[in-house]
Amino acid sequence: MWRWHFYAGLIVLPILALMAVTGALYLYKPEIEALLYPVHVADTSKATTLPPSRLIAAVGQGAGAQATQIVRPASTAESWRVMTKVEGGPSTIHFVDPRDGRVLGVMRGGGIMKTVKDLHSLALTGPVGNRLVEVVAGWAILLCVTGLYLRWPRRGQPALAIRGRASGRLFWRDLHGTLGFLSSGVILFLAVTGMPWTDVWGGGLRAVVAANDWGRPKMAVIPWSAPAKDALPWTLREGGGAAGGAGDIGVDEALRIATARGMGGVQLILPATPGAPYLAASIVTKAQDARAITIDAASGAVVQDMDWRMFGPGAQAVEWGIATHQGQQYGEVNRLLMLAGCLCLLLLCLTAPLLWWKRRQQGRLTTPPAASPAARRMVAGLMLLIGLLFPLTGLSMAAALLGEWIMGRSA
Structure with missing residues (x-):
């Protein structure tokens, strides 16, 4: 020994x-990012907030890049985040005041905490x-x-x-x-x-979880893009979204649907390709918060609503372990x-x-x-x-x- x-x-x-x-x-991470970036704003709970599409448009005018996702924080005292990405380049997060659409600052390539990670x-x-x-x-x-x-x-x-x-x-x-x-x-x-x-052991474990349907019902899918995978709970990353028809209900309606389903803090991934769905993922603190909703971009129909209760015992154990590992569960x-x-x-x-x-x-x-x-x-x-x-x-x-x-x- x-x-x-x-x-x-x-x-x-x-x-x-x-x-x-x-x-x-x-x-x-939350405290460090709040020191370095304009995370906090005045409490907007009693103020009128602009539609998400207006916030994305405000970012697009200055960034000249396509938005890939928008984040509505759980707290009304935090700025919204719009992520843009130029092909072949790193992603950029824009901190936006939801009351007037002002871009308060940016965080490129995930910022300092991405480097730490x-x-x-x-x-x-x-x-x-x-x-x-x-x-x-x-x-x-x-x-x-x-x-x-x-x-x-x-x-x-x-x-x-x-x-x-x-x-x-x-x-x-x-x-x-x-x-x-x-x-x-x-x-x-x-x-x-x-x-x-990890890629080898963790990837094998994810494959076993997915193959045995321990929490993710089978569906015809197109693979998730990288931003969508990052937003999803560990258990759901091997899947994808159901392919839909032509058309787009728009980001405002997609976020309204997620809100109507009871989602507070939410990360909304915009369709990366024609026919891809919207993906609304909850901002997770505890393992039980894990939830993801796929919304058909053409019709607005909720194709799938996946949450903690649908995970098998093995998947729940992994999600609990991750949340506890990150100091969030308790x-x-x-x-x-x-x-x-x-x-x-x-x-x-x-x-x-x-x-x-x-x-x-x-x-x-x-x-x-x-x-x-x-x-x-x-x-x-x-x-x-x-x-x-x-x-x-x-x-x-x-x-x-x-x-x-x-x-x-x-x-």
Whole structure:
């Protein structure tokens, strides 16, 4: 356990530290965006708001680009958002005062929080980064399990204790072990619930959910465009909208229909191609808020109204995990707990190399001694289980084992 805890740390510590920092920042996305962009306006609950089509037209006059969606926030003290996109370029969000159509400001390419999110998911490196996140999440699970085993209370070794002085190794070992023991449950939860965002494991899980109709009725579909996928709950992203006839009821009528169906804060995706429907997706805070309505653009008929109650148990579990992972499901307590997990993870990443530096022998960083046969069997079983559950992590484990064998042969 000790040996493989050491290897897991060497492999993933830098990326885990990056994910801890960016994850902590992303928990406060609404507050950060409100500081940087004109999110807030005077309360418009008693004021007359312009029709959505007027807001889109006001944006179009200045942007010279086609609108792809409009967002009506749940709060009347927030500006509306109109997204435009030029072919081949990044999207731009325009913050609009719904009372007079004034464009208050813009956010290009998703803004600073999109950068934070891309760093958190390593999306900046493309498909390779997404697969690396999957590998790291699997190793993080291994770190949590092996760390718990190492710190589990034994005779003469309490789970929670900080002894010695800061200049000694015992102090840092206790600090690292105590932090890990207290936070391992939250870190393990974050690692597991982060898996659905990955391409290989998460994509496979979405395909299984869709293939078994765990929450999405079958329908003749045309695939969703990228903006629509981003707006949808995780469970519904593998689907699409029913193809309709020629014609367009207009954005005002589409939003009226969504409102009549009880939707408050709503993200309305405009048809990307002729015959495509309008998609109205609720702005989700809790998992139970997940809802999506497809509206035939030609007739205004509601083709499908999909909500949390239609999801199967597996899909509900994933949606709940995502909302809790993002600190939204249970209010501020939930967010503070996830923040504590991120901060503890960062401290573990900082104390681990210092701890291993202090245990070096003759100026060299050495691996822990080999474990007993019983511990080896336990580790082998654990690695096999994690490797089967998360195949990319399993491949990296095989590579690490091969590397250890080669080093052993050359020693």
